[in-house]
Amino acid sequence: FWALDDVSFELRRGECxxxxxxxxxxxxxxxxxxxxxxxxxxxxxxxxxxVGGLIALGAGFNGILSxxxxxxINGSILGYSREEIEEKMQxxxxxxxxxxxxxxPVNTYSSGMSVRLGFAIAAILxxxxxxxxxxxxxxxxxxxxxxxxxxVRDMMKDSAVIFVSHNMQFISQFCTQVMLFKNxxxxxxxxxxxx
Numbered sequence: 001f002w003a004l005d006d007v008s009f010e011l012r013r014g015e016c017x018x019x020x021x022x023x024x025x026x027x028x029x030x031x032x033x034x035x036x037x038x039x040x041x042x043x044x045x046x047x048x049x050x051v052g053g054l055i056a057l058g059a060g061f062n063g064i065l066s067x068x069x070x071x072x073i074n075g076s077i078l079g080y081s082r083e084e085i086e087e088k089m090q091x092x093x094x095x096x097x098x099x100x101x102x103x104x105p106v107n108t109y110s111s112g113m114s115v116r117l118g119f120a121i122a123a124i125l126x127x128x129x130x131x132x133x134x135x136x137x138x139x140x141x142x143x144x145x146x147x148x149x150x151x152v153r154d155m156m157k158d159s160a161v162i163f164v165s166h167n168m169q170f171i172s173q174f175c176t177q178v179m180l181f182k183n184x185x186x187x188x189x190x191x192x193x194x195x
Contacts, residue, residue, distance in 0.1 A: 003029040004040075005184045011177070013129070016152075016161040018171040018193070021181030027164045029184075031132045034162065049129020053162075054118050063107030067098065067117050070106055074121050088124055095151075096120035097144065116144060123151040131155055134164045149174065 004026050011017050019027040032038040035051055060077075061070045071092055075085035093102050096116040101109065109117070122131070133152065149170065152161060165171055171178060172193065180188040 002184050004033065007179075007184075007186055009177070009179065009189075011130075011160040011162065013158060013160050014156055015177065016156055016163055016175045018175030018178040019162065019164045019181060020166075020171065020178060025181035026184040027181055028134050030181075031134050031162065031164065034130070035132055047130055050126075051130045051132065052122055052126035052128030053130075053132030054115070054122055054134065061106045061114065061118070064105055066104060067096075067102040067106055067109070068093075070117070071121060075125055078125055080125065085125075092117075092120045092124050095124060095147075112141075119148055119151075123148075123155065127155070127158070129159055131159045131161045133161065135166070 007026070007030060009017065019030065021027055029038065031053070033040050034045060034047065035053060060074065062073065065073070068089070071089060072082070072085055075088070076082075080088075093099055096102075096113075096119070098109075098113050098116055101113060106114065106117070122128075131152070152163075153174070155161070163171070163175060175193050177191045178189070178193050179186045
């Protein structure tokens with residue numbers, strides 16, 4: 001069994017690749033390989049620049065620490081000084097729209113709140129060259145989803161984005177390329193989807 005088999009593509013800054021397929025088709029595995037969480041058994045990956053993203057809801061958060069403390073930890077891991085993190089703190093809290101809970105332990109957050117905080121950190125602190133998003137917009141209200149899409153669209157000016165979603169509307173409006181996965185293989189590919 002190969003989770004991914006003969007998957008090949010090229011993506012440049014300003015482009016967004018949408019990954020479609022049923023659960024278990026290989027989409028998240030591809031993101032994990034690209035992010036370095038899983039080493040490929042064969043083949044090569046060439047990434048130019050810094051990779052950032054949201055692959056799992058609240059991944060990397062320490063549940064017993066508050067949202068504010070997790071922002072500080074994530075910021076320091078990303079190489080920001082304490083002063084730089086504090087400068088961006090209110091912007092992150094405002095983007096996440098969880099001011100009443102920012103000092104509560106993250107393990108008390110709903111999955112939507114964790115996504116809000118994780119996305120806010122990714123959008124404001126990471127500024128990656130390659131942005132990986134796995135169903136992060138599936139949780140939350142439509143207003144926050146639109147806000148996230150606008151933030152990703154803005155980040156696309158300087159980043160290549162790989163976007164996993166089951167929402168065809170987001171894929172068709174947002175992605176410049178689409179790949180359809182089945183059993184770890186790309187069974188269909190289309191370029192120049194959205195303009």
